[in-house]
Amino acid sequence: MDTYRLNDLEITIDKQGANRYTKTSYPVRYGRFCEIKTPQYLFQYNLNGEIKTIRGLNSDWPHPSEWLKRTDANDWVFYSVGRYHRLFSFLGEYYLPCFSYPSNSPWEYNPFGDFIIQKALAAGSRIVVDLRPLLSNGVPSRIKNFVGRILRQHTSTLSRQTEKLHQIIGGPVSVLPPDTRHVDYEIIPLMIADGCLYHCDFCCVKSRRSFQRRSEANIRRQIRRLKTFYAANLGNYNALFLGNHDALAAGWDLIGMSAVEAYETFDFAKSHMKNPALFLFGSADSFLKAGAKLFEALNRLPFYTYINIGLESADAATLEHINKPIGPNKTRDAFQKMLDVNRCYPNIEITANFLLGGRLVPDHYDGIIELIRACLVRFYSKGAIYLSPLKTVRNRAVLLRQFVEIKNRSRLPAYLYLIQRL
Ligand code: SF4
Numbered sequence: 001m002d003t004y005r006l007n008d009l010e011i012t013i014d015k016q017g018a019n020r021y022t023k024t025s026y027p028v029r030y031g032r033f034c035e036i037k038t039p040q041y042l043f044q045y046n047l048n049g050e051i052k053t054i055r056g057l058n059s060d061w062p063h064p065s066e067w068l069k070r071t072d073a074n075d076w077v078f079y080s081v082g083r084y085h086r087l088f089s090f091l092g093e094y095y096l097p098c099f100s101y102p103s104n105s106p107w108e109y110n111p112f113g114d115f116i117i118q119k120a121l122a123a124g125s126r127i128v129v130d131l132r133p134l135l136s137n138g139v140p141s142r143i144k145n146f147v148g149r150i151l152r153q154h155t156s157t158l159s160r161q162t163e164k165l166h167q168i169i170g171g172p173v174s175v176l177p178p179d180t181r182h183v184d185y186e187i188i189p190l191m192i193a194d195g196c197l198y199h200c201d202f203c204c205v206k207s208r209r210s211f212q213r214r215s216e217a218n219i220r221r222q223i224r225r226l227k228t229f230y231a232a233n234l235g236n237y238n239a240l241f242l243g244n245h246d247a248l249a250a251g252w253d254l255i256g257m258s259a260v261e262a263y264e265t266f267d268f269a270k271s272h273m274k275n276p277a278l279f280l281f282g283s284a285d286s287f288l289k290a291g292a293k294l295f296e297a298l299n300r301l302p303f304y305t306y307i308n309i310g311l312e313s314a315d316a317a318t319l320e321h322i323n324k325p326i327g328p329n330k331t332r333d334a335f336q337k338m339l340d341v342n343r344c345y346p347n348i349e350i351t352a353n354f355l356l357g358g359r360l361v362p363d364h365y366d367g368i369i370e371l372i373r374a375c376l377v378r379f380y381s382k383g384a385i386y387l388s389p390l391k392t393v394r395n396r397a398v399l400l401r402q403f404v405e406i407k408n409r410s411r412l413p414a415y416l417y418l419i420q421r422l
Contacts, residue, residue, distance in 0.1 A: 004143045006134060010037040013146045020274050021183050025081055025094035026065045027055060030184065031236035031272040034146050036131075041123055047232040049149025050158060054120050061116065066095075068120060071185065073172065073422045074162040076100045076121065078111040090403065092384070092415040093181055103419045104204075104389045106396040125155055161229075168225045170194070173243060173422040174205040177279045178386045178415070179306035179351055180241065185420055187241040187279060188230065188266060190222055192258050196245040197283050200312070201323040202355065204391050205419065206245065213250045219258050223265050234266060238273040240303070241280075248282030248307060252294040255280070259301055269302070278303035283310060284326050284334040287350070299345040308386070309334060311352045314367035318360055328367065335371045342383040350383055353417055356403060357390035365402065369409050376411035385410060386417035 003012045017029035029044060033052060036043045044053040055067040065081045078098040081087070084107065088094055098105070100112050111117045134147040166172050169191045180187050195209035227234060240262050242255060259278055263269070268276045278301065282290075287309050298305050313319050314331040338350040354368050372385055387403055407414040 002140065002142055004134075004140060006139075007130075008039050009130060011035075011134070011143055011146070012037075013142055016272075019272060023088075023093060027053075027067050027079075029053070030186070033236075036127065038123075038127070038130075041120060043124060043127060045146075045150060046236060048153070048230075049146065049151075050153050050161070050233070051124050051150075054124050056116065056120055061120075062111065062114070068117065070158075071422060072162070072165060074158050075421070076112070077420075078117065080109060080111065083109060089407070090400070090416050091181075091418070092413065097185075097418060097420065099420065101421070102391075104391045105418050106389050106399050106416070108396070128154070165189075165229060168222055168229060169243070171207075173241070174207070175245075175419050176241065176422055177281055177306065177308040178353070178417040179308055179349070179384075180239070180279050180420075182306070183239040183273075183277055185422075186237060187239045187422075188226055188237050188262070189241045189243055189422060190219065190226065190258055190262055191243045192219055192247050192254050193250040194244055197249060197285055198325055199323070201321075202312075202390060211246060211249055213254055216254070216257060219254070220261065223258075223262050226262075227265055230266075235270070235272050237266065238268050238271040238275065239277040239279065240266075240268075242278065243281070245281050246283045246286055247280040248290060248309075249286035252290075252297055255294075256297055256301075259303065263302055276303045278305040280305070280307045281310065282307050284330050287334050288330065288337060295341055295345050295348060299347045301347070303347070305348045307348070307350050309338065309350060309352045311335065312355050313360075313364050314371055315361065315364040318355070318364040318367075322355070331367075332371065335375065338383060339375065339380075342380070351386060352383075353386045353388050355390060356387040356399060356406075356416070360390075365406065368406060372406075372410040372412050372414070379411045381413060384413040384415055386415055388417040388419075 001014050013034040015033055015035060017031055022028060032047060034045045040058055042055045042057060046052045051070055053067050053069050067079050069077050079095040080098050081095045084096060087096055096107060098109060098111050128151055131147050135144055169189050173189050176185055191214060193213045195207055195211040197211050199206060242258055311331045311334055312324055314328045316328050338352055341348060341350050389399055
């Protein structure tokens with residue numbers, strides 16, 4: 001770690017943050033990064049010189065534990081901790097991610113309308129002017145190289161990078177699995193299939209395509225190009241998202257090939273971050289179809305694997321209302337299988353999603369309670385239930401009350417699912 005000072009700028013390169021993701025109510029930085037401290041802000045950059053986080057240091061900053069993070073899709077997310085009662089119990093996290101785009105959050109706070117936050121984002125863009133003198137002679141070459149990298153990452157370059165990422169994988173990721181919260185949403189996306197088996201009416205993240213697997217050649221090309229894309233910062237990743245909405249339906253041959261080749265090509269064994277993780281979405285049908293062979297093979301991968309299954313409801317009328325072409329028996333069978341897989345395989349964790357919204361009928365909630373209480377004899381900490389607020393919800397206080405009622409009766413961990421894109 002080297003530190004250099006110029007006027008009121010303090011530049012530190014090669015900082016080592018935590019090497020495991022943790023859940024804390026204060027800012028923790030992960031992996032390797034560089035930072036620039038001014039009297040007003042702390043800016044952090046990844047190893048490609050791309051801005052990653054901003055935190056205000058003055059008393060006008062909303063809260064000392066809050067910060068802004070830029071995603072690989074060039075979206076800013078504000079990590080808010082200061083305003084909410086029992087946030088951890090709602091999200092399983094100490095912070096509320098506030099997005100700069102529409103989502104399904106039941107909390108209305110929009111930090112991006114706040115002048116203090118706008119000023120911080122502008123300062124992040126303007127700092128390049130103050131950095132130019134550091135390219136002159138007499139500045140240590142390691143500092144000069146780092147500053148040179150930052151200066152190449154203009155605002156327009158960052159948005160071009162996002163376009164490039166989307167072009168490599170075939171389009172934006174409309175929603176990440178809820179379990180990716182365990183790695184602070186820092187995943188490498190790799191698409192192994194497109195579309196999904198159903199086209200539910202309520203769904204705001206679906207694509208129009210019907211389900212189709214990608215070819216092995218397409219997946220290998222993505223892996224090669226992603227390695228070049230992440231470049232010097234690749235070493236800060238240890239998590240892979242196999243997309244898109246129902247990668248489980250692609251079958252073991254494609255899942256296994258993709259996970260193993262990505263692990264090796266991205267050199268996850270040498271990542272700055274420990275405990276590699278793999279994330280997939282699945283549907284009731286693809287999950288019920290998956291046999292013991294698939295789970296045994298997944299369990300042997302060098303990843304801890306999370307599979308998130310969209311069950312939505314165990315009530316026939318609700319399933320019909322949302323136009324999900326499965327019956328309640330299938331939901332129950334998939335739920336029971338989720339409990340069995342979670343007990344049998346130590347490296348696999350299945351989680352499930354259900355809908356939450358003011359207009360859903362009481363039978364929908366009774367059906368969920370029956371599954372997450374009556375089917376279990378005691379509390380289990382493995383295999384969370386995520387309740388996904390419908391975007392059409394108007395009365396957010398009622399929705400939060402509904403969630404608390406379900407959570408209080410659940411014998412599995414239960415959290416809200418906020419839609420986050422990449
Ligand atoms: S909820 Fe899942 S299965 Fe239904 S349309 Fe959306 S992505 Fe497809």
